[in-house]
Amino acid sequence: MNLSSCYLFAGLSQSQLEYISGIATSMPVNKSSWLFHRGAPAECLYTVEKGAVELLIEVQPGIEIPINMIRPYNGCVGASCLVEPYRYSLSARCVEDGTLSVIRRADLTPLIEQHPHLGCILMTNLARHLLERLNETRQEVQLRFMSLVRSATF
Amino acid sequence: MNLSSCYLFAGLSQSQLEYISGIATSMPVNKSSWLFHRGAPAECLYTVEKGAVELLIEVQPGIEIPINMIRPYNGCVGASCLVEPYRYSLSARCVEDGTLSVIRRADLTPLIEQHPHLGCILMTNLARHLLERLNETRQEVQLRFMSLVRSATF
Numbered sequence: 517m518n519l520s521s522c523y524l525f526a527g528l529s530q531s532q533l534e535y536i537s538g539i540a541t542s543m544p545v546n547k548s549s550w551l552f553h554r555g556a557p558a559e560c561l562y563t564v565e566k567g568a569v570e571l572l573i574e575v576q577p578g579i580e581i582p583i584n585m586i587r588p589y590n591g592c593v594g595a596s597c598l599v600e601p602y603r604y605s606l607s608a609r610c611v612e613d614g615t616l617s618v619i620r621r622a623d624l625t626p627l628i629e630q631h632p633h634l635g636c637i638l639m640t641n642l643a644r645h646l647l648e649r650l651n652e653t654r655q656e657v658q659l660r661f662m663s664l665v666r667s668a669t670f
Numbered sequence: 671m672n673l674s675s676c677y678l679f680a681g682l683s684q685s686q687l688e689y690i691s692g693i694a695t696s697m698p699v700n701k702s703s704w705l706f707h708r709g710a711p712a713e714c715l716y717t718v719e720k721g722a723v724e725l726l727i728e729v730q731p732g733i734e735i736p737i738n739m740i741r742p743y744n745g746c747v748g749a750s751c752l753v754e755p756y757r758y759s760l761s762a763r764c765v766e767d768g769t770l771s772v773i774r775r776a777d778l779t780p781l782i783e784q785h786p787h788l789g790c791i792l793m794t795n796l797a798r799h800l801l802e803r804l805n806e807t808r809q810e811v812q813l814r815f816m817s818l819v820r821s822a823t824f
Contacts, residue, residue: 573808573812575812575815575816576816581811581812581815596801598794598797599794599797599798599801600798605801605804605805605808628790632786632787632789632790633786635786635790635794636782636786636789636790636793639790639793639794639796639797640752640753640789640793642793642797643752643753643793643796643797643800644753644754646797646800646801646804647750647753647759647800649804650759650800650803650804650807651759653804653807653808653811654727654759654807656811657735657807657810657811658727658729658735660814661729661735662729662730
């Protein structure tokens with residue numbers, strides 16, 4: 517398991533990474549199976565060891581907005597399990613047969629409480645990631661706003 | 671100074687709040703003065719003691735997208751100074767004469783390193799806040815997407 521390549525675990529020491537590895541379990545997944553749907557209680561964090569997981573918004577049956585594709589060493593899935601209200605903010609579907617590492621919130625929370633230094637690094641990494649996503653999404657809103665302004669002006 | 675009402679400092683103990691108060695200084699501000707512009711190096715975090723600060727995106731001269739209005743006991747301004755790349759992600763302008771509390775990153779960073787428990791709470795609060803903002807902004811993108819789908823369908 518190569519946790520250190522996931523943005524959440526960047527900057528952790530070897531021993532801190534071993535604490536995380538110690539609570540992770542391996543899970544085989546099948547192509548087209550759903551990991552979770554937006555709004556469901558967020559109980560687990562997943563990293564992709566093999567295969568790929570698609571993050572998306574289900575707008576209505578048959579209509580989806582793709583958000584991101586997570587592959588091995590390319591982030592993680594379900595980071596909403598780290599912050600209240602502990603609800604997944606996107607839906608996640610496996611796009612290939614593969615293997616995930618699963619970290620249960622019930623195991624991660626006490627680890628963070630026991631090791632606040634680890635927790636501080638992990639939460640700083642999460643905040644940085646969320647700020648990047650927020651800036652990207654605001655950029656999208658701004659582009660649409662500008663095209664509206666242009667069409668209203670000309 | 672009532673720091674505990676700011677989302678960033680929620681859940682801190684009295685002694686942790688006193689550490690934060692110990693590095694905060696008071697600053698009078700004038701109506702219409704800019705605190706910072708988007709993209710500038712984020713060196714300070716501000717809470718509003720008196721008055722109001724508007725957060726906005728400057729699209730082009732004379733065109734702005736309002737994002738939020740921060741008043742006393744209603745959040746803080748400049749939380750980007752807590753995460754890399756330490757650049758303000760919005761612009762901030764005072765809309766009334768008032769008083770701000772200023773916390774310099776140069777003072778906050780060592781405090782967090784010295785007190786990882788405090789840092790972990792603060793970063794968890796920041797991550798939760800950013801996830802809320804991200805969900806709201808995605809909701810906005812989704813609404814625009816749906817109206818596009820509707821206009822394409824009917």
